[in-house]
Structures are given as C-alpha cells and as structure tokens.
Amino acid sequence: MTHPTSAMRSAKPGPHRRETLREALQTSVDMLxxxxxxxxxxxxxxxxxxxxxxxxxxxxxxxxxxxxxxxSEASGRSETHAALAPPEHAELVRQGAKAAARGDTACSNPMSSTQNGPEATGESQERWTQRSEAWLAGHDLQSAMARLTRRGADARGEETPAIRS
Structure with a gap:
C-alpha cells in the first residue's frame, strides 16, 4: 500500500483492471x-x-x-429497490428500541452521524434511508409502548413499571 507521501505514484490502470476495481470498490470501502x-x-x-x-x-x-x-452506480445495479436483509433489519429495529428504552431521543439515530452517511460509507441513498428508517421504527415502537404503559398505569393509579430490554 502506497503512503500519500510516497514519491512514486502508480500509473492509472487499464480498462480491464478498472472494471475489476469498479466491481470491488464497495467491498473495499466496507473493509476500510x-x-x-x-x-x-x-x-x-x-x-x-x-x-x-x-x-x-x-x-x-x-x-x-x-x-x-x-x-452509487455499482450499488444501484445490485440494490435497486432491494429490501434490507431480514437479520439486518431486525438488528437495526432492536438497536432503535434499546436506544428508546435508555431514554435516547430519535435524534440519536446513528445513521444521522456523518461517518455513517452515504457519502462516508459509499452505500446508496436508498439503502441508507432503509437503515435509518428501520432504526427509527424500533425507536418509535418502543417509545409508543412506553407511553401506553405509563398511561395505563396512571389510569389505574399505579406506579409506572420499569421497562427493560
């Protein structure tokens, strides 16, 4: 791996190599x-x-x-309208719910962080939106359940039970 201060720069790869690199770029960015x-x-x-x-x-x-x-071009070919894999979706929903249970606001969505944005990760805007919405769905569901639990306890004159995740 050439360091940025190295005096030697490699010549630009030819068309065949460039296509190979194009196909591997997203995977390489993920590894980085x-x-x-x-x-x-x-x-x-x-x-x-x-x-x-x-x-x-x-x-x-x-x-x-x-x-x-x-x-984005490469992701567009493989991800166009593709839903998140169920395990990834479930994990993001779980993370959002845990954040709500801890008392974190919806603004704490990790997808809002610059380092997790499409510009940093190289993923498509659509895929990033799906991830962000999955996290928010978990957060919103947990928040709604907590509100219902509190209302029910208040209506019965009970102390609000602790919500554990």
Missing amino acids: FRRRARDIPEGYIDDYVALNWLEWRGGDLKLTPLGGEIC
Whole structure:
C-alpha cells in the first residue's frame, strides 16, 4: 500500500483492471470502514488512489466524490429497490428500541452521524434511508409502548413499571 507521501505514484490502470476495481470498490470501502484494509487485494488501494476514487485525508483513506459516484452506480445495479436483509433489519429495529428504552431521543439515530452517511460509507441513498428508517421504527415502537404503559398505569393509579430490554 502506497503512503500519500510516497514519491512514486502508480500509473492509472487499464480498462480491464478498472472494471475489476469498479466491481470491488464497495467491498473495499466496507473493509476500510471495518478497519480490515489487510483483506483488500494487493495493489487495489494504490489503484483506487491513482484513479481518484480514494484519497488520503489525515492518515485515513476516504472515498472521494468520484469514488462515491462509482459506488452509487455499482450499488444501484445490485440494490435497486432491494429490501434490507431480514437479520439486518431486525438488528437495526432492536438497536432503535434499546436506544428508546435508555431514554435516547430519535435524534440519536446513528445513521444521522456523518461517518455513517452515504457519502462516508459509499452505500446508496436508498439503502441508507432503509437503515435509518428501520432504526427509527424500533425507536418509535418502543417509545409508543412506553407511553401506553405509563398511561395505563396512571389510569389505574399505579406506579409506572420499569421497562427493560
């Protein structure tokens, strides 16, 4: 992996290599996000930097606007109108519900964070929206259940039971 201060820059890859890199970009960005750069095939990072799809910022590799477009195009081919996988959806709903049970507001949705936005992750806007909405659904459901529980207890003149998750 070439460091940004290296004097040597690799030449831009040819069309065949570029298509291979295009197909692997989203997976590579996911690996970078998970701090698993060692799992990216040899030479890919140097080629992504040479193509201006990734850039070094503050010692970290970041997706460039051009790289984001490439990811969006690739994601658009594979994710168009595809729903989240049920386990991922269920996990995000569970996380939202736990946040509500802790007393966190809907504004604490981790999808609202810049580091989890489509520009940072390279995922499509549609996929990001699905994730954000799944988290909010869990938060809203837990919040509604807590309100109902409190109203029922208040109507009976009881103390509000603690909600555990």
